[in-house]
Amino acid sequence: MATSEVELSSISGMIADPLAAPPPTSLPATETSPIHNGNSVNSSSSVETKTPEQTCGNWLPLECLRCELKLSKFKSFFFFFGGAIGCVFPYFSIYYKQLGFGPNQIGVIAGVRPLIGFCSGPLWGSLADRFRVRRIMLCCSALGWLIFITSIGFVPPPTQSDSQCVYVAEFLGKPYNGSTPPTGQGDDLRDYFFGLHNNKPGVDPEESLFESRGWVYDRASLMKVYVIIMVLVVLGELVQSPCGALADSGCIETLGAAEMNKYGHQRAWGSLGLGVFSMLVGGVISETRREVSVCGEPVVYSDYRIAFYFFAGCMFCCFVTTLFFRFQDDN
Known part of the structure; x- marks a missing residue:
């Protein structure tokens, strides 16, 4: 009868406080445990340490x-x-x-x-x-x-040449008193020049001329x-x-x-x-x-x-x- 009363008392205590924490148990201290080393550890954060050989600028904010x-x-x-x-x-x-x-x-x-x-x-x-x-x-x-x-x-x-200067003057509507292109290159060179420099509506001829500087050099x-x-x-x-x-x-x-x-x-x-x-x-x-x-x-x-x-x-x-x-x- 005494034994039953003890058991009922224990059960009633558990029912009265179901959230009560169990009694602490002692764990053996190991070499890696903070108890053995005498250090306290905050489980919410870990600190990473580096030796001087690993880093040379931890003081920098970025x-x-x-x-x-x-x-x-x-x-x-x-x-x-x-x-x-x-x-x-x-x-x-x-x-x-x-x-x-x-x-x-x-x-x-x-x-x-x-x-x-x-x-x-x-x-x-x-x-x-x-x-x-x-x-x-x-x-x-x-x-x-x-x-x-x-x-x-x-x-x-490239080598600079004045062979296309006559076409530059013609394109800009200016007089030209220089030498003419070499024989046999006139029509072909003229088509080449005006193929690169076409008058566009609303575009200044001088601006269009400098879209390509091929006329400055020998072709x-x-x-x-x-x-x-x-x-x-x-x-x-x-x-x-x-x-x-x-x-x-x-x-x-x-x-x-x-x-x-x-x-x-x-x-x-x-x-x-x-x-x-x-x-x-x-x-x-x-x-x-x-x-x-x-x-x-x-x-x-x-x-x-x-x-x-x-x-x-x-x-x-x-x-x-x-x-x-x-x-x-x-x-």
């Missing part, structure tokens, strides 16, 4: 500016790669126009580059993965950028320069197309799934480099503007070779950073 040593090569690559693009790509069309290329010719050069990259980029990438030579492929691609793009800036310009020399640059663009794009994709692959592989959120912080340096160098190069080029009289008309020239000097410097630094890239499973 995550993308933190300088983790293992990621510094990616920040440097993207900064100089973006800077190299900012040095020349915004000024390619203006540079081609100064060389005397027409709108159609400039459009062909600008359009053939992405088409070749669309075909050759995946091909080189698959070969690099198959034969485990991604680091070698990345270095060769960066070197291809350096060689072929820089070479475009050092192609000798044969201009075509020769155009072919040379087209060959450099095609060969360059064939070699350099996998550069960006391989660099992205190396960065993502190094970060891994645990730090994938830091990928954007590395790529942001490319945007920074592009903005800095495009403005810097544009400011320097604007200081080289000069005016030259051709066929009695003022023609403005700028030294765009400066852009290719800056590009070569940025791309050389970019090539150096590729030497420090490491890929898993590469030979």
Whole structure:
């Protein structure tokens, strides 16, 4: 009877306070437990600590500016790669126009580059993965950028000629007292000139004249320069197309799934480099503007070779950073 009363008392106590916490139990202290180490742990937050060898800028307020040593090569690559693009790509069309290329010719050069990259980029990438030579492929691609793009800036310009000056005067309705075009080129050269420069309603003739500067140069020399640059663009794009994709692959592989959120912080340096160098190069080029009289008309020239000097410097630094890239499973 006494036993039944004890059991009923226990049951009634549980019914009276069903939410009562069970009595604490003692757990053995292990080497990894906070009890053993004498430390208190807040379960709602965890603190990640890094040694000085892992980071050199935790005091910076922006995550993308933190300088983790293992990621510094990616920040440097993207900064100089973006800077190299900012040095020349915004000024390619203006540079081609100064060389005397027409709108159609400039459009062909600008359009053939992405088409070749669309075909050759995946091909080189698959070969690099198959034969485990991604680091070698990345270095060769960066070197291809350096060689072929820089070479475009050092192609000798076309030879200037006054053979089309008579048509310039006719187009503008001005008197002309100079020499006539060479024999046998009159009608053909005239059709070529007026085919490029047509009077458009509401467009000033002088403005229409400067849509293409082909009349400043000898026609044969201009075509020769155009072919040379087209060959450099095609060969360059064939070699350099996998550069960006391989660099992205190396960065993502190094970060891994645990730090994938830091990928954007590395790529942001490319945007920074592009903005800095495009403005810097544009400011320097604007200081080289000069005016030259051709066929009695003022023609403005700028030294765009400066852009290719800056590009070569940025791309050389970019090539150096590729030497420090490491890929898993590469030979």
